Amino acid sequence: MTPISNAAKLKDGIDWVGFVDWNVRDFHGYTAHRGTTYNAYLVRDEKTALVDAVKAPYADELLGNVAALTELSRVDYVVSNHAEPDHAGVMDRVMEALPNATLVANAKCLEALGRYFDTSGWKTRAVETGDCVSLGRRTLRFVNTPMVHWPESMFTYVPEEKLLFSMDAFGQHYATSQRFDDEVDLSTVLSEAKAYYANIVMPYGKQVAKTLALAAELEIDWIAPSHGVIWRRHPGEILKAYGDWSVCRPGPKVLVVYDTMWGSTGRMAEAIYEGASGEEVEAVLLHVRRCDLTRIATEVLDAATVAFGSATLNREMMPMASAVLTYWKGLRPSGKAGFAFGSYGWGRGGPEAVHACLEGLGWEILREPLRARYRPSPEVLDECCEAGRMLARKAREMAGAT
Numbered sequence: 001m002t003p004i005s006n007a008a009k010l011k012d013g014i015d016w017v018g019f020v021d022w023n024v025r026d027f028h029g030y031t032a033h034r035g036t037t038y039n040a041y042l043v044r045d046e047k048t049a050l051v052d053a054v055k056a057p058y059a060d061e062l063l064g065n066v067a068a069l070t071e072l073s074r075v076d077y078v079v080s081n082h083a084e085p086d087h088a089g090v091m092d093r094v095m096e097a098l099p100n101a102t103l104v105a106n107a108k109c110l111e112a113l114g115r116y117f118d119t120s121g122w123k124t125r126a127v128e129t130g131d132c133v134s135l136g137r138r139t140l141r142f143v144n145t146p147m148v149h150w151p152e153s154m155f156t157y158v159p160e161e162k163l164l165f166s167m168d169a170f171g172q173h174y175a176t177s178q179r180f181d182d183e184v185d186l187s188t189v190l191s192e193a194k195a196y197y198a199n200i201v202m203p204y205g206k207q208v209a210k211t212l213a214l215a216a217e218l219e220i221d222w223i224a225p226s227h228g229v230i231w232r233r234h235p236g237e238i239l240k241a242y243g244d245w246s247v248c249r250p251g252p253k254v255l256v257v258y259d260t261m262w263g264s265t266g267r268m269a270e271a272i273y274e275g276a277s278g279e280e281v282e283a284v285l286l287h288v289r290r291c292d293l294t295r296i297a298t299e300v301l302d303a304a305t306v307a308f309g310s311a312t313l314n315r316e317m318m319p320m321a322s323a324v325l326t327y328w329k330g331l332r333p334s335g336k337a338g339f340a341f342g343s344y345g346w347g348r349g350g351p352e353a354v355h356a357c358l359e360g361l362g363w364e365i366l367r368e369p370l371r372a373r374y375r376p377s378p379e380v381l382d383e384c385c386e387a388g389r390m391l392a393r394k395a396r397e398m399a400g401a402t
């Protein structure tokens, strides 16, 4: 068996047995700059439970880590909190290797796993919110958290340890040899948690708010998510951050996003940015072909106001501008205000198409599209600059800044 790597003891008899994926960069389209981890946990008591698994093809590493701590035949339960393949993709290998294990999951998870695998020969136990499995001195208590972020998503809580296995919630795509939040730079962890929330969880803010209400009923000292580091020193910080992110709480921040063809829309974007950045707000300027969708989605999460620009190409917006807005349509960043801008030549279309998308997001539209024909004149650039100042004033007002 592969020797245990980056092992970590959470508590006596509770160990991390997952896999650190330093090399992944494309996580189904999410740009994971820092790689990720697939966290699985082994709870050894009178009975032994494996909580969650890892992504294929890392079954050998997971099973090697488990085997370094106990005989595989002594694992009584495998808890599946989430059926997505980065955590359950090796469940067939796991159930084959652990001959005495019963798979514990809610009905939706069992149904999903039955679509991925032939589960007919597996011992299974369906659980619902409030159900418990006693391991001896410790208990596993289950809490369904539907649509955070799949229908079958579930928390497993260990009341005797005040420890929450929170599955994807509160996670980060962050590969590190360290396992705990107090061993790494907190601002980096929170930054990666924010990117994770924006790109994976943002569409489900209402469900997150319900889940936070459930979590508030639990005494929680430790939060052990299925990606990234474990929150043992700063669980309050990540719970508070999720409260803000669940409502897309706006900060005093202006986001300018654009694509440009021959520089005209780019010059307009810079003028809007220059107007905003002199007004005591954070101003962010992103060219859609110079950064990735993941970063752009992360920046919109806590922006109050947004100017989105595109040049006109074939009477439409440019393709990567469209990709961003399509991504945002699914992510549903809410409660923003903004406007469209861009250039055109002999036929209009770019800014108008952006304007329609911003309306479709349900945002407050602050003005008609700001346009330039071929090149922005000094008068148009002055108008852009003033529009940037207006965005900043609005952002401060929305954020409640004094």
Ligand code: FEO
Residues within 6 Å of the ligand: 082, 084, 086, 087, 149, 168, 226, 227
């Ligand atoms: Fe990390 Fe939703 O899987």
